[in-house]
Amino acid sequence: MGVIELAAFAEAVGSAGPVTIAGLRTRGGSVADVRCVSAPVGIDWVQPDEMTACCGAGTPVAELNAALAEHGQRVALPSSGTVGGALAVGHSGVRRLGDGPVRDVLLQARYVSAAGEVVKAGGPTVKNVSGFDLCRLLVGSCGTLGFVGDVIVRTRPIAAHSQWFSAEATDPHECFARLYRPVSVLWDGSTVWALLEGHAADVSEQATNAGLRACDGPPSLPTGSRRVVPPADVASLTGTFVAEVGVGIVHHADTWTPPIGDPRAMELESALKREFDPTGRLNPGVPFG
Amino acid sequence: MIAALVDELRAAITPERVRIGSTELGLYGRDASNIGGSAGAVCFPTSTAEVQACVAAAHRHGVPFVARGSGTGLAGGATPLDHALVIVLTKMNRVLSVDPINRLAWVEPGVLNLDLTRHVAHLGLHFAPDPSSQQSCSIGGNVANNSGGPHCLSDGVTAAHILGLEVVLSDGSLVQLGATEAEPVGLDLRGAFVGSEGMFGVATKVCVRLTQNAPSVRTMLMDFNSVEDGAQTVSAIIAAGMVPAALEMMDQLCVQAVEAYIHAGLPVDAAAVLLVEVAGLAHGVEADVARIIEIAQAHGAGGVRIAQDEAERALLWKGRKSAFGAIARIKPNYYLHDTVVPRRMLPQVLRQVYEITARYQLQVLNVFHAGDGNLHPLLVFDKREPGVMERVLAAGEEIVRASVAAGGVLSGEHGIGLEKRDFMPLMFGPADLAAQAAMRRAFDPAGLANPFKVLPSPAACGDVQHVPEGAWV
Ligand SMILES: Cc1cc2nc3c(=O)[nH]c(=O)nc-3n(C[C@H](O)[C@H](O)[C@H](O)COP(=O)(O)OP(=O)(O)OC[C@H]3O[C@@H](n4cnc5c(N)ncnc54)[C@H](O)[C@@H]3O)c2cc1C
Numbered sequence: 001m002g003v004i005e006l007a008a009f010a011e012a013v014g015s016a017g018p019v020t021i022a023g024l025r026t027r028g029g030s031v032a033d034v035r036c037v038s039a040p041v042g043i044d045w046v047q048p049d050e051m052t053a054c055c056g057a058g059t060p061v062a063e064l065n066a067a068l069a070e071h072g073q074r075v076a077l078p079s080s081g082t083v084g085g086a087l088a089v090g091h092s093g094v095r096r097l098g099d100g101p102v103r104d105v106l107l108q109a110r111y112v113s114a115a116g117e118v119v120k121a122g123g124p125t126v127k128n129v130s131g132f133d134l135c136r137l138l139v140g141s142c143g144t145l146g147f148v149g150d151v152i153v154r155t156r157p158i159a160a161h162s163q164w165f166s167a168e169a170t171d172p173h174e175c176f177a178r179l180y181r182p183v184s185v186l187w188d189g190s191t192v193w194a195l196l197e198g199h200a201a202d203v204s205e206q207a208t209n210a211g212l213r214a215c216d217g218p219p220s221l222p223t224g225s226r227r228v229v230p231p232a233d234v235a236s237l238t239g240t241f242v243a244e245v246g247v248g249i250v251h252h253a254d255t256w257t258p259p260i261g262d263p264r265a266m267e268l269e270s271a272l273k274r275e276f277d278p279t280g281r282l283n284p285g286v287p288f289g
Numbered sequence: 290m291i292a293a294l295v296d297e298l299r300a301a302i303t304p305e306r307v308r309i310g311s312t313e314l315g316l317y318g319r320d321a322s323n324i325g326g327s328a329g330a331v332c333f334p335t336s337t338a339e340v341q342a343c344v345a346a347a348h349r350h351g352v353p354f355v356a357r358g359s360g361t362g363l364a365g366g367a368t369p370l371d372h373a374l375v376i377v378l379t380k381m382n383r384v385l386s387v388d389p390i391n392r393l394a395w396v397e398p399g400v401l402n403l404d405l406t407r408h409v410a411h412l413g414l415h416f417a418p419d420p421s422s423q424q425s426c427s428i429g430g431n432v433a434n435n436s437g438g439p440h441c442l443s444d445g446v447t448a449a450h451i452l453g454l455e456v457v458l459s460d461g462s463l464v465q466l467g468a469t470e471a472e473p474v475g476l477d478l479r480g481a482f483v484g485s486e487g488m489f490g491v492a493t494k495v496c497v498r499l500t501q502n503a504p505s506v507r508t509m510l511m512d513f514n515s516v517e518d519g520a521q522t523v524s525a526i527i528a529a530g531m532v533p534a535a536l537e538m539m540d541q542l543c544v545q546a547v548e549a550y551i552h553a554g555l556p557v558d559a560a561a562v563l564l565v566e567v568a569g570l571a572h573g574v575e576a577d578v579a580r581i582i583e584i585a586q587a588h589g590a591g592g593v594r595i596a597q598d599e600a601e602r603a604l605l606w607k608g609r610k611s612a613f614g615a616i617a618r619i620k621p622n623y624y625l626h627d628t629v630v631p632r633r634m635l636p637q638v639l640r641q642v643y644e645i646t647a648r649y650q651l652q653v654l655n656v657f658h659a660g661d662g663n664l665h666p667l668l669v670f671d672k673r674e675p676g677v678m679e680r681v682l683a684a685g686e687e688i689v690r691a692s693v694a695a696g697g698v699l700s701g702e703h704g705i706g707l708e709k710r711d712f713m714p715l716m717f718g719p720a721d722l723a724a725q726a727a728m729r730r731a732f733d734p735a736g737l738a739n740p741f742k743v744l745p746s747p748a749a750c751g752d753v754q755h756v757p758e759g760a761w762v
Contacts, residue, residue, distance in 0.1 A: 049528035050631050050662075072530045096471065103480050104449055117720045123698040125629040127446065127661040129435045129484050130699040130709075130716055131743060132725045136448070136480030140472075157530035160573075173390050180570055181501055199573035206570070230469040231391040246391055247471045258474045264464040268731060269476050275727035288476050 004044050004056055006110055006118045006149040012037040013147055015116030018284045021147045023058060023082030031283055039084050039149055043067050051126060051155045052107060057084025057148040064153075073155040076105050084148045090140025091226065094218060095195065097246050098183030103139040105153050111138065111146035114277035124152050137272070143283040145276040159197035165212035166193045172245045173235060178210040185245040186218055189237065192245070193218050218242075225256035291329045291372060294350040298332050298374075301342035306333040306380075317357065317375045321422075323624060324365035324707050328355075329372030335380045337455065337463065337493040344491060345461025347374045353737045354459075356491040358399065358427030362434060363625055364706030366486045370741055376491060378429050384408050385494065392499040393452060393469055398429025398492045405497070414499040417444040420702070421610055429492050435484035437702035439535040439609070442660040443568070444500060446702065448483045453496035456482060456489070459733040469496055481728060486704050487739035489732035503534070503568035507578045508596040510605050511585045512559030516540060519561035520635035522588040523659045526565075527632060529584060531577050534568035536660030537609050540639075543654040543667075544608075550615035553608045556592060563590075563659065564609050612656045612667065619652065620669040624681050626688055630697035632662045641691040642666050649684040651677075663701035664692065690715065705743045713745050 013019055021037050022030035030036045040056030043064060047053065048071035055064055061077050068074050076099035077086040087109075090102045108122040121134035138145060162183075169175055172187035175194065179185065184195040194212055196203045207214070221242050229237075231248035240253035269288065273280070291309075298307040308314075308331045319325040329352065334340045347354040353373040360367050369375050382399035389412045396405060402423040406415040419438035420426055426436070432454070437446040444450075453467040467479035482489050513519040519538055526533065539547070539562045548555040556562060563585070567577045582593050596602035616623050630638045639655065646653040646668065657665040666688055670677045689699060693715045700709060713722060726744055730736075 047631070047633075049524040049633055051527060051532075071528075090477070091472065100445065100449055101471065103477055104445060113720070113724070119724045120717065120721045121724065123629075123716060124696060125631060125662055125698050125701070127437060127441070127629050127658070127663050127701040128698040129437075129446075129702055129704050131705060131713060131722075132488075132728050133435070133448070133481055133484045134724055134728060136477045136483070137728065139480070140477050145476075157532065177390065180504060198570060199576055201572040202570035205572075228470045228472045228474070231393070231471070232388055232469065244471075248391075248469070249471055261473065261475055262465040264458070264462055265466060265475065265478055268458075268464065268478055271731035271734070272476060272728070275731050276724070 004040050004042070004054070004150040006040065006112065009037070009040055009149045010112045010116055010118050013112040013116055016281070018281050020283050021143050023085035024060060026081035026085065031285055034284060037147065039082070039147065044150065046071060048073060052124065052152055053155055054150065054152045055083055056150050057082065057087070059083050061086055068155055069158065072158050074158050075153050075155050076100065077102060083151060083153070087139050087148065087151065088141065088143045092249070094184045094186060094221070094244060096244060096249065097185060098181065098197070099156070103136050106135045106139055106151060107154055108152040109135055109138055109148050110150050111148045113146050114279065114282050118149065119146060126154055141288050142286050144273060144286055144288045145282070147282065161200040161203050162195065162197045163203055164193060164195050164215050164217050165207045166191055166215040167210070167212045171235060172243070175210050175212070176245050179206055184218070186242050187234065187245050188219060188242045221251035222253040223251070224253040226250070227252055227256050228258070291352065294346055294352050294374065295330050297346045298330065298343055301346060302332060302334055302339045306335070308332070317360070317377065318369065320360045320362040320365060320367040322363050322365040322368065322706070322708055324368050326368040326370045327372050328369040328375045331375045331377060333377050333380050337457065340376065340457045340491055340493050341461045341463060343374065343376050344457050344459065348460050348735060348737060351737070353740050355739045356429065356433070356487045358430030359401070359425050361422045361426045362430060362706065363627070363703045364700070364708040366434060366704055366706035366739070366742060368707060378427065378491070381493065387412070389414070391469070392501070393496060394499055395494055395496050396428055398427060398432070398495060400428045402426050402428060402431060409499055413502050415502055416497055417441070417450055417500040418447045421613070428495050428497065432483055432492050432495055433485060433487050434702070434704040437658070437663070439537055439658060442536055442658065443532045443534050448480065450498045451479060451483050451495060452498055454479050454482055454492050455494035456492050458490045459735045459738045467496070484704070485732070486706060486743055488729055488742055490738055505571040505574045506534070506566065506568045506602070507574050508564070508566045508602040508605050509578065510594045511563045511565065511590045512556040512592050513561045513563070513588070513590055514559070516561045516639050517636040518589045519563050520639070520659065522563060522585045522590065523635065524632045525584045525588060526581055527660070529580060531580065533565050533577070533581070533660065535564065535566040536658070537564040538562065538655070538657055538659035539564070539609065539612070540655040542652070543612055543656045546615040546619055546654060547608050547611050550618060551607055551611050553604045555608055559591065564605060609656065612654065616654060616667060616669050620671050622670050622672045624668045624670070624685060626664070626666045626668070626685055627700050627703040628689055628692035628697055629661065629663045629701040630692050630695045634695040634697065635659065635662060638664065638691055638695050638697070642688055645684050645687045645691065649680040651680060651684055658701070661701070662697070707742055710743055711745050713743070
């Protein structure tokens with residue numbers, strides 16, 4: 001089992017001057033007019049009986065998933081772009097209800113710090129509480145705290161059977177309450193969609209029980225804004241939207257300005273940024289999160 | 290300094306709830322680990338505002354403070370050093386609200402783990418992390434230690450079940466980290482706080498995710514002629530694409546001790562026993578049970594006992610959970626270790642554990658979360674035997690080193706605290722440790738929240754920072 005060499009990547013990031021990083025640019029990509037680096041590409045290993053895999057952060061998610069599929073496994077990251085990009089942005093896909101947040105995927109990361117050093121966060125095993133959870137901080141930090149070079153991720157088995165269903169529904173929670181751990185439940189104000197996985201007989205029993213009919217797939221998601229609201233607010237949404245029931249992520253046709261966070265939390269974020277990147281050289285101007 | 294602080298605390302939260310008597314100082318001078326410290330004062334706030342008042346007073350006086358839940362931690366996390374102020378959160382034990390539709394709840398940190406599960410049981414829900422100490426440990430302690438339990442194999446450890454936190458920072462200010470929203474804007478501060486072992490601040494409210502109870506559950510016990518066969522069965526089950534709800538292993542000495550204690554009809558002749566629980570919807574569960582039995586038999590499993598009813602299931606679990614009671618019949622004292630290794634390394638590392646303990650003439654029982662490679666060698670001893678504590682500590686250190694050398698980590702669920710602080714360099718280099726120290730500084734620039742835990746002091750500042758050792762008792 002090889003170890004991905006990060007020395008060249010660290011050298012490219014360097015220790016002075018503004019620098020940005022790009023993956024496949026599916027999530028906005030790099031900062032304009034700033035020197036741009038890219039993370040190592042390639043899968044180092046896949047361990048099906050550990051349910052872990054190690055790859056360069058520049059590896060496309062699709063490539064990792066193709067390698068895992070040979071073992072009946074997958075990684076719970078949104079399928080576009082690179083592994084590093086998906087982790088840096090930290091936005092989950094519509095399977096979040098079943099898969100959990102993106103942050104739960106990352107077990108270990110080696111990143112290049114603002115000082116140009118290779119730093120390891122987390123550890124290689126599926127369970128680990130050795131030290132502070134720096135991995136959580138890296139996920140969703142949009143490359144503002146360090147540039148991830150390689151990662152060890154948690155994988156999951158691909159379910160034996162997977163099917164989308166739908167039904168008319170004015171109250172999304174009625175259907176939601178009848179399902180046992182659905183992978184996704186979406187609602188647009190009049191129709192509810194559910195993704196059910198597992199044993200085929202369980203899936204069809206569940207669907208019948210909740211009054212759902214098989215359908216081709218989820219609806220297309222409006223792209224005006226991706227709002228994050230308390231899950232309790234989903235039932236009272238208005239406009240053109242598709243909401244993730246039980247999660248509170250809303251794909252809306254209209255634009256949206258996120259509420260201002262707790263000012264004390266924003267101070268903590270600034271303090272972290274000062275600690276990790278005192279001169280603000282990593283992805284300058286990019287807001288985290 | 291402490292006297293002035295105590296006066297201020299008494300004015301802030303009433304005199305009865307600030308204690309400096311020798312009984313209280315003794316009682317709160319350590320946690321459930323073998324490490325003792327020294328408390329300067331103990332206070333029992335009942336609200337967020339009172340926690341803020343206590344922390345702000347400690348901050349004004351430059352006195353370190355230690356948040357404490359139930360004190361069941363096993364790594365010395367809640368052990369106060371240098372006469373720190375102990376802030377006990379057990380009086381903040383209300384479930385504040387439950388949203389049964391979206392399956393989440395806001396609770397105070399002193400709520401006991403099992404009490405929360407009982408509180409929501411009538412809704413068909415539970416709090417998934419289930420440490421063996423769940424009858425007595427607090428949600429605040431679970432958050433701070435990112436605790437796990439047998440059923441965290443499929444459902445994830447505490448971190449996967451925390452949505453939001455209200456935290457008192459070391460200057461007494463209050464901050465909200467996340468809430469019911471899935472993905473709050475900005476850095477994942479709540480994620481960073483989970484597992485921070487009381488060193489980032491005091492959690493005063495916690496928003497937890499609740500998990501649906503499984504409609505169908507099957508529990509089985511399988512015995513093996515060798516630890517290797519049991520361990521290989523574990524790897525084969527996972528590689529076959531199944532993640533059981535729980536996958537626990539007990540070795541022979543442990544099974545024998547437990548059987549002598551609870552008489553559950555456990556296979557005392559087996560070298561190793563696996564307790565496997567599969568949970569979910571009925572068809573999937575039955576299919577998985579059949580495949581798991583097939584895999585186990587292909588790996589030489591002898592008997593397979595499937596619990597026929599809830600009573601038998603409870604009995605099998607009682608076997609797993611009685612290890613601590615059972616060992617008292619062997620020796621009066623125990624030292625419980627906690628490391629993780631890749632599953633495929635379980636046979637090798639277990640062999641090393643037996644070899645190391647034999648060399649130090651110690652008895653060891655293994656009862657552990659095999660499904661995620663989380664070893665729990667339980668060394669039993671009688672501390673009145675001269676020199677035994679040194680042997681226990683030396684054997685423990687070798688076990689930790691062997692686990693890390695096998696590609697594992699220092700701790701799977703108990704945390705680092707004082708116990709493993711000086712082992713951190715086995716896993717992390719200076720730059721890695723500096724990054725963790727930077728996280729701490731951002732949350733606690735004053736360095737007053739539970740200092741001297743988790744991070745070994747960098748050699749460079751040895752002259753300005755003394756590191757109390759904490760006495761092994
Ligand atoms: C018999 C036995 C079995 C155990 N089994 C398991 C097991 O299966 N899995 C497992 O993971 N652990 C286990 N443990 C360890 C322990 O129970 C857990 O770590 C538990 O989560 C600690 O909770 P507590 O309330 O006792 O915390 P404490 O021991 O009081 O404190 C633990 C840490 O949390 C900090 N802390 C406590 N409350 C707060 C707060 N509100 N805000 C900030 N920091 C806080 C403390 O400063 C300390 O660092 C076991 C312990 C025993 C004695």
